Amino acid sequence: MSALQTISSLIYLISAVCYVLGVHMMRSPKTARHGNGLSAVGMFLAVITIIVTIIVEGKIDAIGWVVLILGLALGILYGVVKARKVPMTDVPQLVSLFNAVGGGAAAVIGIFDYLLKGDGASLSIAFSLPVLLDVIIGGITFSGSLIATGKLSGHVSGKPITVPGARILNIIVVIAILASAWFMIGYPTNIWYVILALAMSLVFGLLMTLPIGGADMPVVVSLLNAFTGLAVAFAGFVINNQVLIIAGALVGAAGTILTLQMADAMNRSVANILAGGFGTGDSDTSSAADAVPVDVKETSADDIGLQLAYAQNVMIVPGYGLAAAQAQHEVAELAKVLTDKGINVNYAIHPVAGRMPGHMNVLLADVNVPYEQMKQLDDANPMFESTDVSLVIGANDVTNPLARESGNEISGMPILDVDKSKSVVVIKRSMSTGYAGVQNPLFSMDNTQMFFSDAKKGLQDIVASTKQYLE
Amino acid sequence: MSEELFTNLAIFVLSLLVGFEVMSKIPATLQTPMMSGANAIHGVVVVGAFVIAAEANSWVFYCLAFFGAFFAAVNVAGGYTVTDRMLGMFDRKPAAKKEDDQK
Numbered sequence: 001m002s003a004l005q006t007i008s009s010l011i012y013l014i015s016a017v018c019y020v021l022g023v024h025m026m027r028s029p030k031t032a033r034h035g036n037g038l039s040a041v042g043m044f045l046a047v048i049t050i051i052v053t054i055i056v057e058g059k060i061d062a063i064g065w066v067v068l069i070l071g072l073a074l075g076i077l078y079g080v081v082k083a084r085k086v087p088m089t090d091v092p093q094l095v096s097l098f099n100a101v102g103g104g105a106a107a108v109i110g111i112f113d114y115l116l117k118g119d120g121a122s123l124s125i126a127f128s129l130p131v132l133l134d135v136i137i138g139g140i141t142f143s144g145s146l147i148a149t150g151k152l153s154g155h156v157s158g159k160p161i162t163v164p165g166a167r168i169l170n171i172i173v174v175i176a177i178l179a180s181a182w183f184m185i186g187y188p189t190n191i192w193y194v195i196l197a198l199a200m201s202l203v204f205g206l207l208m209t210l211p212i213g214g215a216d217m218p219v220v221v222s223l224l225n226a227f228t229g230l231a232v233a234f235a236g237f238v239i240n241n242q243v244l245i246i247a248g249a250l251v252g253a254a255g256t257i258l259t260l261q262m263a264d265a266m267n268r269s270v271a272n273i274l275a276g277g278f279g280t281g282d283s284d285t286s287s288a289a290d291a292v293p294v295d296v297k298e299t300s301a302d303d304i305g306l307q308l309a310y311a312q313n314v315m316i317v318p319g320y321g322l323a324a325a326q327a328q329h330e331v332a333e334l335a336k337v338l339t340d341k342g343i344n345v346n347y348a349i350h351p352v353a354g355r356m357p358g359h360m361n362v363l364l365a366d367v368n369v370p371y372e373q374m375k376q377l378d379d380a381n382p383m384f385e386s387t388d389v390s391l392v393i394g395a396n397d398v399t400n401p402l403a404r405e406s407g408n409e410i411s412g413m414p415i416l417d418v419d420k421s422k423s424v425v426v427i428k429r430s431m432s433t434g435y436a437g438v439q440n441p442l443f444s445m446d447n448t449q450m451f452f453s454d455a456k457k458g459l460q461d462i463v464a465s466t467k468q469y470l471e
Numbered sequence: 472m473s474e475e476l477f478t479n480l481a482i483f484v485l486s487l488l489v490g491f492e493v494m495s496k497i498p499a500t501l502q503t504p505m506m507s508g509a510n511a512i513h514g515v516v517v518v519g520a521f522v523i524a525a526e527a528n529s530w531v532f533y534c535l536a537f538f539g540a541f542f543a544a545v546n547v548a549g550g551y552t553v554t555d556r557m558l559g560m561f562d563r564k565p566a567a568k569k570e571d572d573q574k
Binding site: 015016019020022023024026027028029032033035036037039040043046047050051053054057059060061063064065067068070071072073074075076078079080082083084086088091092094095097098099101102104105106108109111112113115116126221222225228229232233235236237239240241242243244245246247248249250251252253254255256257258261262349351358359361362365366374376 | 473475476479482483484486487488489490491493494495497498500501502503504505506507508509510511512513514515516517518519520521522523524525526527528531532533534535536537538539540541542543544545546547548549550551552553554555556557558559560
């Protein structure tokens, strides 16, 4: 080992330690930001090291520098501008986009090294297997994450998209991937083998993601994030660079845990989600009158304002509808009006409310809701007994008492015990079911009133009427 | 199996185990920032982009090196920036609240 190799290996080791400690610190809200900073320091060290290494080695030519610097500069510019400008509601699709390009970069490295061997070169399996895994996994996450981005941002329909004969098409694509694997591992290099592997994995990524409904996208994004980690680790095998292997494996494992936690909170298995076609996640917009059963009590903004003004403890239960209507400012305003008059306001946040775990927290933090007011499931549930008014905004399945009974789609899913509070007000656009497709008996309970409205518009009216009663 | 491959495999497997261990039990509040943070970490692929750019010697390879560098830079720069923005929101909460109280 030359002196340069020794020093660079040691610095890579330090940066790997930074990633692990960084992830560790991100488990607590107090240290999370420093954790991300530490991980960024590790990244900075790794980049400095590789810059010094390629300068000292001196293999890179002038055009190499130009394409490298141009690519990096454009990438940094695009990434930073996007990351700074994105509204908080659009963060999930941005994470998915960054994930797509990460997978793309890993695939590019595999393809590069495969082609660099020259046409007709014979390969050891120790080289060809990591290249193959890198290209295939990288290709799948590239196209899959782009579709996920499209679905989350509305450019691609959030509804499950199935093509006729999808099953047969899937089988053909899998066979083609296996064939490309056979050729890439067992035969001398040929550009068409790697093109076949890349093309088929891109198609597979599309076929995998298109049939999955928008509401399941968070789980899919998390799964693809883990995939990208693995692709990067295999790229590390290809170029024999340990920092890629460590960081990639770390993300691969971390992403898997996150994926399982998310799927768990929805009471669904990852396999079940990937089977697709389950739900759309977007509540339908059919008019309220069509579907309202007679045993539901409807209420007005005026009445809700009165209830809130005379309450002592108010619990706000945000859901998907709040994020969809972008009504976070209105919620925060309502909470402020109430807390200014000494009324206790808290938010009960279900782990899968919104489009990603913690999505509601980010959304509310964006409008300056104090962290202490955001109660997680386990902390929130004991509080409902002493809650005067629970305000359910655009949430459905996460409040459905049917989950406590057996024999239905959501049995066993942890829910918020909204029905235990003295009074429940549900703001919802219509009586349509949530994405699990199950009727919610909460809506027809004695202590429940329904307010059919878009979350944003409804909350504006409620704020106005509440102010009037508080003055 | 070559020594190099074995070393890399051992590192890979142990890193997976560290990843499983360090990630378990994340509060839901932090899951989105955590996903984004992990996403930024796999931006380390940018190191690989440097490695291939140093070896490029014809237009096909220059093109590949360009896309590798561009993709990886978007991942790493965007990933850290957006994660920091998200986490910054939790950060400034106590301060913002104090200001409100003083009013």
